[in-house]
Amino acid sequence: MSIATERQVAGPTPILPRKSAGLLRRVLNQRSDYLYVLPALAVMMVVIAYPIYYTIELSFFKTPQNLQMKDKIFVGLDNYVTILGSESFRSVTLNTLVWTGFSTVFAFLIGLVAALSLHREFVGRGVLRALLLVPYVVSAVAASYVWKWLYHSDFGVIGALAVQFGLTEKPINFLDNLYTVLPSLIVVNVWKEFSFAMIMLMAGLQTVPEQLLRAAQVDGANAWQRFWHVTFPHLRGVSMVTLLLLMVANFNSFIIPFVMTGGGPAGASDIWITQIYSIAFGRQRYGVASAYSVILFIVMMGLGYFYVKALTRGDESRTG
Numbered sequence: 041m042s043i044a045t046e047r048q049v050a051g052p053t054p055i056l057p058r059k060s061a062g063l064l065r066r067v068l069n070q071r072s073d074y075l076y077v078l079p080a081l082a083v084m085m086v087v088i089a090y091p092i093y094y095t096i097e098l099s100f101f102k103t104p105q106n107l108q109m110k111d112k113i114f115v116g117l118d119n120y121v122t123i124l125g126s127e128s129f130r131s132v133t134l135n136t137l138v139w140t141g142f143s144t145v146f147a148f149l150i151g152l153v154a155a156l157s158l159h160r161e162f163v164g165r166g167v168l169r170a171l172l173l174v175p176y177v178v179s180a181v182a183a184s185y186v187w188k189w190l191y192h193s194d195f196g197v198i199g200a201l202a203v204q205f206g207l208t209e210k211p212i213n214f215l216d217n218l219y220t221v222l223p224s225l226i227v228v229n230v231w232k233e234f235s236f237a238m239i240m241l242m243a244g245l246q247t248v249p250e251q252l253l254r255a256a257q258v259d260g261a262n263a264w265q266r267f268w269h270v271t272f273p274h275l276r277g278v279s280m281v282t283l284l285l286l287m288v289a290n291f292n293s294f295i296i297p298f299v300m301t302g303g304g305p306a307g308a309s310d311i312w313i314t315q316i317y318s319i320a321f322g323r324q325r326y327g328v329a330s331a332y333s334v335i336l337f338i339v340m341m342g343l344g345y346f347y348v349k350a351l352t353r354g355d356e357s358r359t360g
Contacts, residue, residue: 092337099331103324112327119331128307128315135222136311139297140290143229147286148279150230151237156267158238159245176235184299187228191215191300215301218308225309229296233289237282244278245271280350288343291336312336 099119101112123129158169175183190197191214199211214224248271256266294313297303303310303318310318316336320329 095330095333095337098327099334101327103326115327119328120335122328123331123335128310131307132310132312132315135307135309136291138222139226139229139293139311140287142223142226143233143290143293144283144286146226146230147233148237148283150234151239151282152241152279154234154238155241155245156271158242172238173235175232176239178232180232180295181299183228183232184296187231188215188300191224216305218305221301221305221309225297225300228300229290229293232296233286237286240278240282240285241275244275248274277350277353281347284343284347284350288340288347291339291343 098112100114100116102115102118103112154172158165158172189195191199193199193211193213193216196211196214198214199208202208203211212220214220252270253266256270261269292313293311294317297309297311297314298317301309303314312332313336316329316332319325319332
């Protein structure tokens with residue numbers, strides 16, 4: 041039997057797609073590099089991947105309050121239906137959107153003003169820059185307790201100063217009022233986060249060419265025109281990254297609302313992350329809490345997608 045006949049009997053040799061073959065070839069050529077990162081990948085699988093998988097699995101079950109997970113009952117999508125159809129979910133979602141939106145916008149704007157102010161040379165700039173970094177490096181727990189004391193309705197410094205200067209007749213009840221508690225927490229969160237936005241935007245300001253600013257000034261452009269037409273276009277990329285990072289941090293922000301109010305009063309400061317904690321460890325409804333966590337995880341994945349797109353936008357334009 042000839043070689044050609046043997047090939048016909050054996051059938052055609054399977055051929056991998058070109059992209060798959062190229063990917064497999066690169067992996068084999070760099071197998072030693074993958075061996076170096078294999079321990080880190082294994083740790084990530086245990087610490088990150090498995091909890092995510094178990095949370096998704098648990099979201100389809102009703103768990104007993106005796107914590108005997110072997111007695112859990114499969115309920116399908118009932119946990120998701122319960123969450124999405126509840127009145128509390130709508131109010132907590134509104135609180136979360138208000139908390140995230142206002143915290144992100146105000147932290148970014150104050151950080152931008154601080155970055156622009158510190159970008160120019162003046163006496164004492166280093167000291168002022170160090171002072172403005174203090175909120176970012178202070179522990180969130182310590183900051184929450186300090187602000188809780190400042191907001192105290194009987195012994196708080198802010199209320200006492202307001203009475204002393206004649207702004208109010210009696211100390212303001214910041215944290216026990218349904219209408220002032222969330223704005224009060226947003227103020228604390230903005231104070232804690234604006235330093236991060238300032239650092240990011242100060243780094244972006246280093247990329248603005250001084251020649252363009254001087255040329256615009258020679259052409260008669262005022263400060264606002266120089267900022268809008270010269271500075272801001274160079275800050276567009278870092279601004280997008282900063283806004284997305286702030287949004288992700290605010291969606292996951294747990295310490296300030298939990299330490300200062302615990303979601304109260306009457307759920308007025310409850311956001312998604314504190315609601316998940318309350319359902320899981322307060323009511324011990326782990327299936328419902330897991331479904332809630334999956335919803336939050338999907339939102340985080342969406343923000344992560346836009347974050348990666350913002351980071352790789354410059355690379356795509358250069359390769360294109």
